[in-house]
Amino acid sequence: AQSVTQLGSHVSVSEGALVLLRCNYSSSVPPYLFWYVQYPNQGLQLLLKYTSAATLVKGINGFEAEFKKSETSFHLTKPSAHMSDAAEYFCAVNTGNQFYFGTGTSLTVIP
Amino acid sequence: GAVVSQHPSWVICKSGTSVKIECRSLDFQATTMFWYRQFPKQSLMLMATSNEGSKATYEQGVEKDKFLINHASLTLSTLTVTSAHPEDSSFYICSAPRAGVTDTQYFGPGTRLTVL
Secondary structure: OOEEEOOOOEEEEEOOOOEEEOOEEEOOOOOEEEEEEEOOOOOEEEEEEEOOOOOEEEOHHHOEEEEEOOOOEEEEEEOOOOHHHOEEEEEEEEOOOOEEEOOOEEEEEEO | OOOEEEEOOEEEEOOOOOEEEEEEEOOOOOOEEEEEEEOOOOOEEEEEEEEOOOOOEEOOOOOOOOEEEEEEEOOEEEEEEOOOOHHHOEEEEEEEEEOOEEEEEEEOOOEEEEEO
Protein backbone atom coordinates (compact mmCIF):
# COMPACT_ATOMS: atom_id res chain seq x y z
CA ALA A 1 0.00 0.00 0.00
CA GLN A 2 1.07 3.52 -0.70
CA SER A 3 0.67 6.45 1.66
CA VAL A 4 2.10 9.79 2.55
CA THR A 5 2.41 11.36 5.98
CA GLN A 6 2.99 15.04 6.48
CA LEU A 7 4.16 15.90 9.97
CA GLY A 8 2.75 19.17 11.21
CA SER A 9 -0.49 20.49 9.80
CA HIS A 10 0.63 24.06 10.52
CA VAL A 11 4.10 25.56 10.27
CA SER A 12 4.98 29.17 11.02
CA VAL A 13 8.27 30.78 10.11
CA SER A 14 9.58 34.30 10.11
CA GLU A 15 10.24 36.02 6.82
CA GLY A 16 13.79 35.18 5.77
CA ALA A 17 13.96 32.05 7.91
CA LEU A 18 14.43 28.48 6.75
CA VAL A 19 11.33 26.62 5.64
CA LEU A 20 11.17 22.89 6.39
CA LEU A 21 8.05 20.89 5.59
CA ARG A 22 8.19 17.21 6.39
CA CYS A 23 6.94 14.31 4.31
CA ASN A 24 7.37 10.60 4.84
CA TYR A 25 6.09 7.98 2.47
CA SER A 26 5.45 4.31 2.35
CA SER A 27 5.51 2.45 -0.90
CA SER A 28 5.90 -1.14 -1.99
CA VAL A 29 7.61 -0.07 -5.19
CA PRO A 30 10.05 2.75 -6.03
CA PRO A 31 7.92 5.83 -5.80
CA TYR A 32 7.55 9.03 -7.70
CA LEU A 33 7.24 11.81 -5.15
CA PHE A 34 5.83 15.28 -5.53
CA TRP A 35 5.31 18.51 -3.71
CA TYR A 36 2.39 20.72 -4.71
CA VAL A 37 1.40 24.16 -3.46
CA GLN A 38 -2.15 25.41 -3.24
CA TYR A 39 -3.15 29.02 -2.78
CA PRO A 40 -6.64 29.82 -1.45
CA ASN A 41 -9.44 28.81 -3.79
CA GLN A 42 -7.02 27.64 -6.43
CA GLY A 43 -5.89 24.33 -7.81
CA LEU A 44 -2.58 22.65 -7.15
CA GLN A 45 0.65 23.86 -8.66
CA LEU A 46 3.59 21.51 -9.03
CA LEU A 47 6.62 22.66 -7.05
CA LEU A 48 8.92 19.76 -7.80
CA LYS A 49 9.04 16.04 -8.35
CA TYR A 50 11.36 13.12 -7.75
CA THR A 51 11.39 10.41 -10.41
CA SER A 52 14.41 8.28 -9.46
CA ALA A 53 17.03 10.56 -10.94
CA ALA A 54 18.98 12.91 -8.67
CA THR A 55 18.03 12.58 -5.02
CA LEU A 56 18.20 16.34 -4.49
CA VAL A 57 15.48 17.94 -6.52
CA LYS A 58 15.22 21.64 -7.20
CA GLY A 59 11.87 23.17 -7.91
CA ILE A 60 10.28 26.51 -8.57
CA ASN A 61 10.34 29.54 -6.27
CA GLY A 62 13.57 28.44 -4.59
CA PHE A 63 12.20 25.24 -3.10
CA GLU A 64 14.06 21.96 -3.08
CA ALA A 65 13.55 18.51 -1.63
CA GLU A 66 15.81 15.57 -0.91
CA PHE A 67 14.77 11.98 -1.39
CA LYS A 68 16.18 9.80 1.38
CA LYS A 69 15.33 6.18 0.84
CA SER A 70 16.79 5.06 4.17
CA GLU A 71 14.48 7.45 5.99
CA THR A 72 11.58 7.12 3.52
CA SER A 73 11.44 10.89 3.53
CA PHE A 74 11.04 13.67 1.00
CA HIS A 75 11.18 16.86 3.04
CA LEU A 76 10.67 20.24 1.36
CA THR A 77 12.99 23.12 2.17
CA LYS A 78 13.62 26.71 1.22
CA PRO A 79 16.54 28.68 2.66
CA SER A 80 14.70 31.95 3.09
CA ALA A 81 10.94 32.29 3.44
CA HIS A 82 9.07 34.98 1.57
CA MET A 83 5.66 36.34 2.39
CA SER A 84 4.36 34.97 -0.89
CA ASP A 85 5.24 31.43 0.24
CA ALA A 86 2.28 31.40 2.62
CA ALA A 87 0.04 28.65 1.27
CA GLU A 88 -0.99 25.02 1.71
CA TYR A 89 1.59 22.43 0.71
CA PHE A 90 0.84 18.86 -0.23
CA CYS A 91 3.21 15.94 -0.56
CA ALA A 92 2.09 13.17 -2.89
CA VAL A 93 3.27 9.76 -4.03
CA ASN A 94 2.54 8.17 -7.37
CA THR A 95 3.31 4.52 -7.97
CA GLY A 96 1.39 4.08 -11.18
CA ASN A 97 -1.16 6.45 -12.50
CA GLN A 98 -2.82 7.31 -9.21
CA PHE A 99 -1.76 9.88 -6.67
CA TYR A 100 -1.96 9.61 -2.92
CA PHE A 101 -1.85 12.92 -1.10
CA GLY A 102 -0.76 13.83 2.36
CA THR A 103 -3.09 15.81 4.56
CA GLY A 104 -1.29 19.04 3.81
CA THR A 105 0.77 21.56 5.75
CA SER A 106 -0.33 25.15 6.05
CA LEU A 107 2.64 27.49 5.95
CA THR A 108 2.38 30.89 7.61
CA VAL A 109 5.11 33.46 7.08
CA ILE A 110 5.44 36.05 9.81
CA PRO A 111 6.70 39.47 8.75
CA GLY B 1 3.52 23.70 -19.63
CA ALA B 2 0.41 21.57 -19.63
CA VAL B 3 -2.76 23.45 -18.80
CA VAL B 4 -5.99 22.11 -17.40
CA SER B 5 -9.05 24.30 -17.08
CA GLN B 6 -12.28 23.91 -15.18
CA HIS B 7 -15.61 25.55 -15.70
CA PRO B 8 -17.28 27.05 -13.84
CA SER B 9 -14.84 28.28 -11.22
CA TRP B 10 -17.66 28.60 -8.75
CA VAL B 11 -21.37 27.78 -8.72
CA ILE B 12 -24.22 28.25 -6.30
CA CYS B 13 -27.32 26.15 -6.73
CA LYS B 14 -30.48 25.19 -4.92
CA SER B 15 -30.86 21.85 -3.22
CA GLY B 16 -32.22 19.22 -5.58
CA THR B 17 -30.77 20.65 -8.76
CA SER B 18 -27.98 19.15 -10.84
CA VAL B 19 -24.68 20.84 -11.55
CA LYS B 20 -22.23 20.03 -14.32
CA ILE B 21 -18.52 20.77 -13.97
CA GLU B 22 -16.21 20.62 -16.98
CA CYS B 23 -12.55 19.72 -17.00
CA ARG B 24 -10.53 20.39 -20.13
CA SER B 25 -6.94 19.72 -21.06
CA LEU B 26 -6.09 22.72 -23.19
CA ASP B 27 -2.83 21.82 -24.85
CA PHE B 28 -2.59 18.06 -24.55
CA GLN B 29 -4.74 14.97 -24.85
CA ALA B 30 -5.75 13.05 -21.77
CA THR B 31 -7.19 9.57 -22.02
CA THR B 32 -7.50 9.61 -18.26
CA MET B 33 -8.63 12.34 -15.92
CA PHE B 34 -9.13 12.31 -12.20
CA TRP B 35 -11.75 13.99 -10.06
CA TYR B 36 -10.99 15.01 -6.51
CA ARG B 37 -13.01 16.54 -3.75
CA GLN B 38 -11.49 18.78 -1.13
CA PHE B 39 -13.15 19.86 2.09
CA PRO B 40 -11.97 23.02 3.83
CA LYS B 41 -8.55 22.69 5.40
CA GLN B 42 -8.29 19.09 4.25
CA SER B 43 -6.44 17.14 1.61
CA LEU B 44 -7.70 15.99 -1.73
CA MET B 45 -9.84 12.90 -1.83
CA LEU B 46 -9.87 10.97 -5.08
CA MET B 47 -13.45 10.42 -6.17
CA ALA B 48 -13.11 8.72 -9.51
CA THR B 49 -10.98 8.08 -12.54
CA SER B 50 -12.47 9.22 -15.81
CA ASN B 51 -11.58 7.13 -18.87
CA GLU B 52 -12.12 8.34 -22.40
CA GLY B 53 -14.49 6.05 -24.22
CA SER B 54 -15.35 3.87 -21.26
CA LYS B 55 -16.97 3.95 -17.85
CA ALA B 56 -15.43 5.84 -15.00
CA THR B 57 -13.91 4.00 -12.09
CA TYR B 58 -15.20 5.17 -8.72
CA GLU B 59 -13.43 5.02 -5.39
CA GLN B 60 -15.00 3.14 -2.56
CA GLY B 61 -17.78 5.09 -0.91
CA VAL B 62 -18.42 7.41 -3.85
CA GLU B 63 -21.93 7.15 -5.25
CA LYS B 64 -21.64 6.70 -8.99
CA ASP B 65 -25.30 7.55 -9.54
CA LYS B 66 -24.86 10.82 -7.74
CA PHE B 67 -21.58 11.86 -9.29
CA LEU B 68 -21.94 11.15 -12.99
CA ILE B 69 -18.76 11.27 -15.01
CA ASN B 70 -18.54 11.44 -18.77
CA HIS B 71 -15.26 11.52 -20.67
CA ALA B 72 -16.56 12.50 -24.08
CA SER B 73 -13.31 13.31 -25.80
CA LEU B 74 -9.57 13.27 -25.30
CA THR B 75 -9.69 16.78 -23.88
CA LEU B 76 -12.93 16.91 -21.93
CA SER B 77 -14.33 15.20 -18.86
CA THR B 78 -17.47 16.29 -17.05
CA LEU B 79 -18.64 15.68 -13.51
CA THR B 80 -22.36 16.10 -12.88
CA VAL B 81 -23.53 16.32 -9.30
CA THR B 82 -27.12 15.12 -9.47
CA SER B 83 -29.80 16.20 -7.02
CA ALA B 84 -27.28 18.22 -5.10
CA HIS B 85 -27.63 18.68 -1.36
CA PRO B 86 -25.83 21.01 1.04
CA GLU B 87 -23.46 18.22 2.07
CA ASP B 88 -22.22 18.12 -1.53
CA SER B 89 -20.85 21.63 -1.11
CA SER B 90 -17.13 21.36 -1.62
CA PHE B 91 -14.17 22.24 -3.80
CA TYR B 92 -13.93 19.91 -6.78
CA ILE B 93 -10.62 19.59 -8.59
CA CYS B 94 -9.74 17.63 -11.70
CA SER B 95 -6.35 16.53 -12.92
CA ALA B 96 -4.89 14.84 -15.93
CA PRO B 97 -1.59 13.19 -16.76
CA ARG B 98 -0.02 14.23 -19.97
CA ALA B 99 0.34 11.41 -22.49
CA GLY B 100 3.83 10.04 -22.30
CA VAL B 101 4.47 11.84 -19.02
CA THR B 102 2.45 9.64 -16.76
CA ASP B 103 4.38 10.49 -13.64
CA THR B 104 2.97 13.98 -13.31
CA GLN B 105 -0.55 15.22 -12.84
CA TYR B 106 -1.64 18.64 -14.02
CA PHE B 107 -4.42 20.11 -11.94
CA GLY B 108 -7.28 22.33 -12.85
CA PRO B 109 -7.96 25.46 -10.80
CA GLY B 110 -10.92 23.87 -9.05
CA THR B 111 -14.65 24.53 -8.86
CA ARG B 112 -16.27 25.77 -5.68
CA LEU B 113 -19.78 24.29 -5.37
CA THR B 114 -22.18 25.71 -2.82
CA VAL B 115 -25.57 24.08 -2.46
CA LEU B 116 -28.17 26.12 -0.63
